[in-house]
Amino acid sequence: MWTFIHKMGSPPYFYRFAGRLIPWLGWICAGLLLAGLYGGLVLAPPDYQQGDSYRIIFIHVPSAWMSLFVYVVMAASGAIGLIWRIKVAEAVAAASAPVGAWFTFLALVTGSLWGKPMWGTYWVWDARLTSELILLFLYLGVIGLYSAIEDRRTASRATAVLSLVGLVNIPIIHYSVQWWNTLHQGATITKFGAPSIHLSMLVPLLIMAMGFKLYYFMVLLMRSRTEVLERERGSAWVRELVETG
Amino acid sequence: MNMEEFFYMGGYGVYVWSSYAIWLAVMIINVVQPAIKARGTIKRLARALNQGATPR
Amino acid sequence: MRAFVAVARRDLLLAVRRRSEVANPLLFTLIVISLFPLGISPAPETLRLIAPGIIWVVALLSVLLTLESMFRADFEDGSLEQLLVSPHPLVLLVVAKVTAHWLVTGLPLLLVSPLLGALTHLNAATTTVLAASLALGTPVLSFVGAIGVALTVGLRRGGALLSLLVLPLYIPVLIFGANAVSAAMDGLPYHGQLLLLGAFLLLSLTLAPLAAAAALRISMN
Numbered sequence: 272m273w274t275f276i277h278k279m280g281s282p283p284y285f286y287r288f289a290g291r292l293i294p295w296l297g298w299i300c301a302g303l304l305l306a307g308l309y310g311g312l313v314l315a316p317p318d319y320q321q322g323d324s325y326r327i328i329f330i331h332v333p334s335a336w337m338s339l340f341v342y343v344v345m346a347a348s349g350a351i352g353l354i355w356r357i358k359v360a361e362a363v364a365a366a367s368a369p370v371g372a373w374f375t376f377l378a379l380v381t382g383s384l385w386g387k388p389m390w391g392t393y394w395v396w397d398a399r400l401t402s403e404l405i406l407l408f409l410y411l412g413v414i415g416l417y418s419a420i421e422d423r424r425t426a427s428r429a430t431a432v433l434s435l436v437g438l439v440n441i442p443i444i445h446y447s448v449q450w451w452n453t454l455h456q457g458a459t460i461t462k463f464g465a466p467s468i469h470l471s472m473l474v475p476l477l478i479m480a481m482g483f484k485l486y487y488f489m490v491l492l493m494r495s496r497t498e499v500l501e502r503e504r505g506s507a508w509v510r511e512l513v514e515t516g
Numbered sequence: 517m518n519m520e521e522f523f524y525m526g527g528y529g530v531y532v533w534s535s536y537a538i539w540l541a542v543m544i545i546n547v548v549q550p551a552i553k554a555r556g557t558i559k560r561l562a563r564a565l566n567q568g569a570t571p572r
Numbered sequence: 573m574r575a576f577v578a579v580a581r582r583d584l585l586l587a588v589r590r591r592s593e594v595a596n597p598l599l600f601t602l603i604v605i606s607l608f609p610l611g612i613s614p615a616p617e618t619l620r621l622i623a624p625g626i627i628w629v630v631a632l633l634s635v636l637l638t639l640e641s642m643f644r645a646d647f648e649d650g651s652l653e654q655l656l657v658s659p660h661p662l663v664l665l666v667v668a669k670v671t672a673h674w675l676v677t678g679l680p681l682l683l684v685s686p687l688l689g690a691l692t693h694l695n696a697a698t699t700t701v702l703a704a705s706l707a708l709g710t711p712v713l714s715f716v717g718a719i720g721v722a723l724t725v726g727l728r729r730g731g732a733l734l735s736l737l738v739l740p741l742y743i744p745v746l747i748f749g750a751n752a753v754s755a756a757m758d759g760l761p762y763h764g765q766l767l768l769l770g771a772f773l774l775l776s777l778t779l780a781p782l783a784a785a786a787a788l789r790i791s792m793n
Contacts, residue, residue, distance in 0.1 A: 312522070313522070322526035322528060323526035324525070324528035326525065326532050327535045330539045334539075370546060373542055373545075381535045381538070381539065384532075384538075387531055405743060408740040412736045412737045412740065415736055416723060420727065425791075425793060429787065432786055432790065433737065437740075440744075443772075444740070448743070451747045497550060497554045500561070504561055510565060513558055514562070
């Protein structure tokens with residue numbers, strides 16, 4: 272397995288392997304998403320409290336989970352790129368940032384559209400939405416810093432430091448916001464994530480979560496390949512690839 | 517659930533379906549945009565190579 | 573140790589000579605605080621209610637305004653490179669710079685806090701808690717801010733980006749700092765909030781200089 276990981280660190284190998292993997296990821300992801308959507312939108316019964324509006328959960332929760340997962344991947348690959356100077360890791364970190372930001376945006380928008388029927392307003396400074404908003408700012412900071420620095424390798428190293436600082440801060444921010452929110456919570460606490468979520472809702476949710484994860488990997492590989500191509504444009508394997516492409 | 521109920525979503529249709537529409541749009545953008553960018557990059561690099569220069 | 577004192581002393585001397593560097597953030601704070609009664613309401617109850625929040629937000633913003641002074645001038649005249657190649661540990665030199673920065677921005681804010689309390693009709697007990705929260709919180713702002721400045725020091729228009737990078741990291745300090753004061757105001761316990769600020773201080777004191785030093789090396793290469 273170490274040889275595999277070692278090989279993946281090589282840009283040309285990564286490029287080719289990722290290229291072969293992407294269609295597989297695409298098909299499986301599509302299947303999972305369709306299955307999850309069918310289970311969530313058609314099969315699952317309406318919630319006794321929220322009626323059918325809860326069905327937004329099937330895209331809201333996976334988006335929120337992914338927004339955090341991608342940040343961790345971004346910080347981890349950033350660290351690997353920083354410590355061991357592995358170019359593929361740098362490319363993965365750079366490619367992850369916009370995808371993570373999109374997931375965060377999705378979590379916010381779907382949360383907001385869910386909030387309107389649930390709380391009567393489009394925006395509520397509840398703990399999770401507020402933390403997600405701050406997470407979006409963290410992502411935009413990474414994206415902003417990366418684009419502000421001309422040299423890509425320096426940009427990767429700087430954003431790696433920033434992502435790691437952000438990573439340390441995410442639990443702190445989350446806890447602080449949660450604590451702050453308990454002081455200001457209204458009388459009605461709608462806890463949808465209550466201990467017992469019905470299986471007919473849980474299963475589609477998990478299927479969607481898996482679908483989202485594969486989707487991320489697929490998009491990540493697509494973006495990383497282009498990033499690697501750009502970075503290695505002077506090298507022989509890129510020349511050969513571009514000529515025969 | 518019949519077709520009508522499906523679209524109506526117990527009165528919440530607007531919220532549910534706009535959420536899903538936005539979600540779908542974002543998913544599509546995030547697949548199409550990298551694909552276009554990849555093709556553009558390859559073309560640009562090929563052009564630079566054909567001009568004999570080291571791609572800048 | 574001597575290097576630490578030397579670097580800190582140099583920054584302080586420079587700041588004292590350019591007195592506006594010290595005065596402007598303070599004036600900014602006072603003026604902005606004065607805008608709130610004008611913009612919202614001069615009623616004491618209202619001011620008292622919003623005081624913890626607005627004082628802390630203005631503190632954040634005024635520290636943000638002065639952050640660039642930590643490394644930019646040195647970057648421009650070449651002394652930052654000297655710091656990087658000096659035999660002394662960069663982390664130590666960073667701590668020295670942050671200390672000097674706090675002495676020039678956070679400390680004046682702390683000293684002026686009674687005035688801020690008076691302007692917003694806080695009583696003496698609450699103002700004491702305000703001072704305590706600023707005493708613990710403003711060094712954190714300097715330490716964490718140093719990371720942001722170190723990351724953007726080489727960039728031409730790093731200013732706006734700096735705010736985007738640094739403000740999300742400031743949010744926990746804002747939450748607990750402001751809340752300590754409002755809790756004190758309502759007669760509720762506030763020691764937990766202050767202790768947490770203390771914890772943030774210890775955390776940033778130990779970790780931020782490492783991150784800032786790493787960022788400086790990256791930015792300068």
